[in-house]
Amino acid sequence: MTVKLDFEECLKDSPRFRAAIEVVEGDVSELETRLEKLVKQCHSMLEAGRAYCQTSKSFVTGLKELGQHCSGDNMMGECLEKFSQKLEVILEAQGEVIETTQKSVKLKLQSFVKEDVRRFKDVRKEFERGSESLEAALGRNAQAPRGKQHEVEEASHALLNARKTFRSGALDYVLQINVIEAKKKTDILMAMVSMMEAQSQFFQQGHQSLSELADYRRTLSEEHTQLVLNSAREKRDMEQRHAAIKKKDVSYDNSLMDFCADAPNGIAMEGYLYKRASNAFKTWSRRWFSIQKNQLVYQKKFKEQPTVVMEDLRLCTVKVCADNERRFCFEVVSPSNKLQTGLNMYWLKQGDTSVTAGFESLTERCSSVSGSPGGGVFGDQEKTxxxxxxxxxxxxxxxxxxxxxxxxxxxxxxxxxxxxxxxxxxxxxxxxxxxxxxxxxxxxxxxxxxxxxxxxxxxxxxxxxxxxxxxxxxxxxxxxxxxxxxxxxxxxxxxxxEKKFIQKLPETGRNIPLRRSSALRNRANTQERPAGSRPPLKPKPNRATLPRLPGLNQSDIFQKNTGIHKDGEDDDDDEEEDLSGLHPGALLYRSAALQHFPVMADALAHGADVNWVNTAEESSTPLIQAVTANSLAACEFLLQNGANVNTADSNGRGPLHHATILGHTGLVCLFLKRGADYNARDHTQKDPITIAVEAANADIVTLLRIAKMNKEMREMDGAFGQPGDETYQDIFRDFSHMASNNPEKLKRRSTDFKT
Structure with missing residues (x-):
């Protein structure tokens, strides 16, 4: 410890001591002033640092959000992500520097001013009070009369006490002076060293963090240089194109829009057209029209749902409106009575009374369902x-x-x-x-x-x-x-x-026996097979029929899957069937026969081929199994998922053959609407029409012949023939409605038709 004042001089109370005290008191006063100012400046610096860090963090957050916005651009997204991460690390280190400065500088210096300097001032007041008492005692002792002994003794005694008090206070004051001088050095030096250590660590951490991006920054700089060159080149090209286009006369747009049926976005053609409203004012409105998926649609704003004008343009023709006062007017016309007129002419020319009788029987039963003769059941249902x-x-x-x-x-x-x-x-x-x-x-x-x-x-x-x-x-x-x-x-x-969430094979989770619902069983029981019809072609499955997944005990589940005991006895009383372990194609095949739609969907989700062929059962397919079960909905489900309506079994019979043999009129109607080939012949060289005539099924004969006539009429119209007429479509709609809601009306009636 450096001794500022000597205790011996303190006891002498010499002028040198008094002069030294004055110097020390001046130094302490100036030190207090400067420290108080430094503390205020430190406080302002810390507040500004915290505000800077907070603002910088907001800036880094903005960089992250910009990086998320630019996630489609790999270079931009990676750059913003890396830089924002490093800046975030640097800001965290800077926050630590601020906290260190708060503890080492501000609090330390503030404590020195409030405690040590205040203690020095208190001791100085005691010293000054003792000095004044000593001066007074000395004066009274010098003025005491020689002849008054009691006054002399009293003055001497007071002087002695005052001198003791003064010397004690002086010694304490000198000690406090030396202590504050030494502590001033240690506290200030320690505060500065702590702050500089924190600053050094902060800059070292920042340098290390940014050094990790040195290679990336060089690569990014090279890419930026290339981008600048590419941008300059593209700018020059655009300026040249701009100058070339400005030279053209763009006052009138005489360009023709190309029709592209295989456009990537599905829009074959689009552009603005004026349409006339159907209200009483017949106003014309400009709308954005497009041809997509064979439909003509329009919309006013991009986010609006398009309004469908024509469901299928392939059924329509375009006619110029010459009688309209506006130029360039045309209308899209859909077929209305062409098929009806053609059928009447065909019957008059051919004299085919069998078809006429069948058609009259058909329209009579359709009328009983729809309530209007000759009208389809969807006549009043188009809107509701x-x-x-x-x-x-x-x-x-x-x-x-x-x-x-x-x-x-x-x-x-x-x-x-x-x-x-x-x-x-x-x-x-x-x-x-x-x-x-x-x-x-x-x-x-x-x-x-x-x-x-x-x-x-x-x-x-x-x-x-x-x-x-x-x-x-x-x-x-x-x-x-x-x-x-x-x-x-x-x-x-x-x-x-990607099907990430489905159960993986072979642990498919199909260990619960499946049972047809009561609704399906009741529906199957109510649909009686007409007399003389062919029984189902599908035998009960055996070991060779339904392939299974590896790793499962086939012998243990054979009885559950087939309903046959090991001794060969057939267990037909139990309608439960365990389909666990089946190959997805075999599972789809069996569930189609059982009309179990969730299991069919499960099989398709696990990659079942919708046209899977069971070679052990005459190369039958799931669609043929659904036909055997007379399930209109199951056939529709398979067709919607890509089933081929013309896939035939080993006997050359497709779904249409089987539906015709079994007398399922609703299924025949469905397959004809889906483009089934009514001319296909089986191994006996019989087509569906011949099979229906031999079975005396008037409804199916009529449907098949109407479909054939419709195709012949389209072929007679040439390349631009219409793919169907409203009357033709109404007939098939009526049959579809009856097959779904009134299946008893489609039972065979041999008296309705004679071969």
Missing amino acids: GGREALEQVQAIPGNRQCCDCGEPGPDWASINLGITLCIVCSGIHRSLGVHFSKVRSLTLDSWEPELVRLMCELGNTAINRIYEARIDEITIKKPHPSSPRGDKESWIRSKFV
Whole structure:
């Protein structure tokens, strides 16, 4: 410790001591002033540092958000992510420097001023008070009269006490002076050393953090240089194109739009057209028209749902409106009575009374269903059919919320998956392609009865049990209605395209025996097979019929899968059948015969070939199995998922042959609408028409001949022939409606028709 004042001088109380005290007191006073100023400056620096760090953190957050926005650009996204991370590390280190400065400088110096300097001032006051007392005592002792002994003694005694008090206070004061001088050095030096250590560590950490990006910064600089060159080149090219276009006369646009049927976005042609309203004023409005998926649609704004003008342009013709006062007017005309007129002319020329009788019988029964002779059952349903379909489909468990995001009241559907969707998810499903999802509106589109029946057999709950079976294991968060479109699209692609959440084979989880529902059993019992019809072609499955997945004990489950005991006795009383371990194709094959739609969907989700061929059963397919079970909805489900309507078995019989042999008129109607070949011949060289005539089935004969006549009329019209007429379509709609709602009206009646 450096001794500022000597204690001996203190006891002498010499002028040198007094002069030294004055110097020390001046130094302490100036030190106090400077320290107080430094503490205030340190406080301001810390507040400014904290504000800087807070603002810098906001800036780094902005960089991160910009990086997320530029996630599509790999270079930009990576650059912003790396730099924001390093800046965040540097800001954290700077925050630590601020906290260190707070503890080492501000608090230390503030404590020195408030405690040590204050203690020095208190001791100085005691010293000054003792010095004044000593001066007074000395004066009274010098003035005491010699003759008054008691005054002399009293003055001497007071002087002695005052001298003791003064010397004690002086010694304490000198000690405090020396202590504060020494502590001044230690406290200030320690504060400065701590602060400089923190600063050094901060800069070293920042340098190390930024040095890690040295190679990346050099690479980024090179890429930036190349980008500058490319931008300059592109700018020059654009300026040249701009100058070339400005030289052209753009006052009148005489360009022709090309028609591209295979456009990547599905839009074959688009542009602005004026349309005339159907109201009383017949006003003309400019709208953006497009041709997509063979439909003519228009919309006013981009985000609006397009309005469908024509469902299928392939059925329509374009006619110039010469009588309209406007120029360039045309109208799109759909076929109305062409097929009816053609049929009448054909019958008059051919004199085919059998077809006439069959058609009259057909229209008579259709009239009893629709309530208007010759009119289709959808005659009054074009406007209300969508709403009825919405109510029926939404009544299925789980269908009142979107299958993918849970938004209530979905009014869109995927007909091949059997689920309901909100408008956002339906757009994402549409972008997947029809081989994954076929989207249709529950309110805007017309619905065929077999499609409504199919939607009622599945539903969101059943499909999500399949496609979200492992969602709890993978712990992926399912999107909600307010989630961004990107999150929903990622979820839907993972769910239906990549199939990340389904149970993996061979642990498919099909260990629970399957039983046909009571509704399916009742429906099968009520549909009696007409007399003289051919029995089902499918025998009971055996070991060779249904291939199974490896790793499972086939002998233990053979009895459950086939219903046959090991001793050969057939167990027909039990309708339960264990399908666990079946190959996906075999599972689809067997569940189609059982009309178990969730299992069919499960098989397709696990990669079953919808056209799988069972070589052990005359090369039969799942579609033929559904025909044997007389399930209109099962056939529709397989067709919507890509089943080939013309795939024949080993006897050359396709689904249309089997439906004709079994007398399933509704299925014949369905297959004809889906493009079945009515001229195909089986191994006996018989086509479906011949089989229907031999079976005396007037309804099927009429349907087959009407389809044949319609094709002949199209061929007579040449290359631009119409693919169908409203009357022709109404006939098949009526049969579809009866097959779904009044199947008893389609039973064979041999008295209606004679060969």
